[in-house]
Amino acid sequence: MIDPRPANGTDGEDLRVTGAKAATIVAGHLAGLAARPVWQPVPAAERAWLTDQQLPEAGRALDDLLEDARTHVLPHPMGNGHPRFFGWVNSPPNPAGVLVEPLAAAFNPSCAGGDHAGPHLERAVVRWLAELVAFPHPPGGGLLTSGASMATVICLAAARQRAALADGWDAREEGLSGRPPMVLYVTEEGHSCLHKAAQLLGLGARHVRAVPVDAAYRMDVGALRAMVAEDLAAGLRPFCVAGSAGTVNSGAVDPLGEIADVAAEHGLWFHVDGAYGALGILADGAAPHYAGLDRADSLALDPHKWLGVPVGCGCALLRDPGAARAAFSLVPSYLIDDNAGELGWFAEYGPEQTRPFRALKTWATMSHLGRSGITSLVNHTAGLARRLAAMVEESADFELLAPVTTSITAFRYRPHPGDGLDTLNRAIPGAVQARGNAFLTGTRLGGSDALRACFLHPDTTEHDLAVLLDEIRLAAKTLRT
Template identity: 45%
Template sequence: MTAEDGGGWRAPTAHPTDWPADEIRRVGYRVVDLIADHLARLPTRPVFRPVPPALSRELVATPVPMAATAPDAILDSIRDVILAYPMGNGHPAFSGWVNSPPAMMGIFADALAATMNPNVAGGNQAAVYIEHEVLGWFKELLGFPPSASGQLVSGSSAAALTALGVARHVAATRAGIDARHAGLQHATTTFTAYQSEQGHSCHRKALEVLGIGSSHIRVIESDAALRMSPAALEAALARDLREGRTPVAVIASAGTVDTGGIDPLDAIADVCHMHGVWLHVDGAYGAPAILTARYAGALAGIARADSVATDPHKWMSVPIEAGLVLIKDAATTRATYAHDPPYLRTDGDPEGVTGPPWFSELGLQQTRGFRALKVWASISHLGRAGYRAAIEHTLDMAAQLAAHVQAAPDLELWEPTSLSIVCFRYVGDCALSSAVLDAINRALCTELQLGGDVFPTSTVLRGRTYLRSCIVHAGSRPDDGERLVRLAREVGARLASTQRA
């Protein structure tokens, strides 16, 4: 139905109050129905099915609509064409990448945040205080002091860029360079950074953008469990310092994306403190496991970092995008980013219009959405205990999956497993070459993903291709793991037989 069709429906204008309250309710209830139907049906649908080529062509080929479209027609399209083709991460059998289902209160909160539509750059408005509340919760969980700076960002890539920007400011100042004014244009020292081979690519991206350059990132040796070696880090730092280079940051992982490995954070913090080098901990995926007795000890060292990134949109299931950065040195964070432009008054006035010091002066974004509401609502709903139970359940599901893999003679488990990630590969019952097995496992992964019953992803560990299952769905069931193993064996055997024929 369009405006021209009549039917009592009026063409929308830009102003939300032009919608009568009853019409907001009617359309809103339809949205709620779509949400409920979509989530209820998800587990009965294929985990994933690709968008058919004709539809994907159609989706990008429609010109800017000239005429208005009725809300019901828009919702019908969303139901039939958009909700019908998700990537699969709401399904309990999905275990690809680090993509979780959405927490229900987060879904509702996102709509309410959009209803208020605040610009959380700053101001004496509730949204600002809710963001401070959320930041305070994460400071408490991760052992950061209340005085630390921080903010919600799109994800850990943005968190890393924000934190490493401050680390660069510190390192440049130490080298006598005013990086804000001169950039690194006239530097007579070489800036360096350090992470293990398992460090996430987002740090490379950030360091490239910050002018450090990827050739100055030292890849620190790791042990058999793919955890950074503090001794190798110490040697690399000592050599660079001896030779006049300026380390910007060490980036340690609190849960690597490939295997969930947790670097020895305490020992790494010792090395960083000894040399006065910034420590950034990437807790994008793993940090929330600090809630569990199993991982609280291994993750306690996060508290010793200068900055930490974590993603409530990963293991905590807050709807994407919800990343978070904490930086201990609030004054230097402000010194790195603040511009205090005259058209804003960001100095802070707790009782007036401006409210607390503005977030926009402590990071990269000026206009900022109300991400905090969905984090606040999700954590309020589940509480610490609820999140602990949800995370422990996924740890149990991962342990069961690992046990099924171990019991299968034609599969090889990557050990040690860590957090809720299980990596394994099909190896068959005869000696196929490594290259052939890699090709089989790549094809196996694709076939499983397209099959619609399970959805692992793949990765390369020590040069070999593995299937990788990362369980962050609190509704994951024991039979999801059994099915993954059964199908991996069946499809793997068929693919291997074509190699032998």
């Protein structure tokens, strides 16, 4: 006998009524964020509520769940919706992206492939992203991912297989053992996801070269040349160089054109990590910094960073999509689709099989902003970073640590010369965060502990910059007493 229909089956009326309430709660949450502390620690009782609860035996009503989410989840944000959140690289969600998230969930496709709205919209969105940053985009030359970490795995796997095939063997078939180690070049400022990808792909952490940087934290291309020559002489197999278009520490953009020259000379795959900063090419006067981006074989670009697409959404763009397909395509018999067309399924270009409908929120966000809205968001936030740099330079108690190229300002609090500044600057982000009036994070830059403020929020104002510097001063006082 079949069990009766489950009590939690779709009830359109219940969802309509509760969904309307949810929409009001969501709008109220976003509208109210700026008036609340940027971030506060989750109180112990709330943490216990969130962590320790048990799966209920009987299913609960939608209305109850909404009430729990309203009272126990929404009051404890990470902070990145607030205009004075300057931490890491986390943007506020674009309202159009928020609007369509429930639609994507209701639609609930797998965007592995097939003939439904998801994959078709993904083609358009990938093309839009490539066009926005002037990356040469052959039809189907990219796919959306969970974020740049996964995009990087895809691009480096494509590079690895291309190098192996060029040398007359197949890395997928044979594995890497017994072959000359493949070497990846990234700068000392390259993102950790490049190292993780290399490790995951079996290249070995010791075969990732940390190329030194110049005073502006950009790749020293002379050093890159020397390292490649040394590795070739030692019988290794240089296969890929990864430049950064916007490092996470200071927003530096590597000399991409010069790197492209070295890649062309040695037949290296040229990857660009533009996860955060590729969109910076749109800022007034910024294009010369990005010269050479259009010569890359692959580009990682995160719509969930500067664009504000709700997390998670990354993108891998490929000059030759066939290279990613050669690295990943494996179509089991139950998935053969005679109508898939020349490009096949998205699942053939990366490790994910079932893929969420990331294209809808990306399409909505980009359409809502339009090209001019995206450009003014980039200009506004890049301008804030430059203004903060100027304020830092005008203040006797602050020191600028790097030129501003994108929308990150790297600096340091220096109330006095001499010792103790590393300890002080390491403690400042936590102390600022705890006060709740601003949120910034720290890093190490050029051997020193540094503060970095990343601007992504369209509502941040110049006044917020003054608040940030004052908050740092006040927080530092609490640390010294």
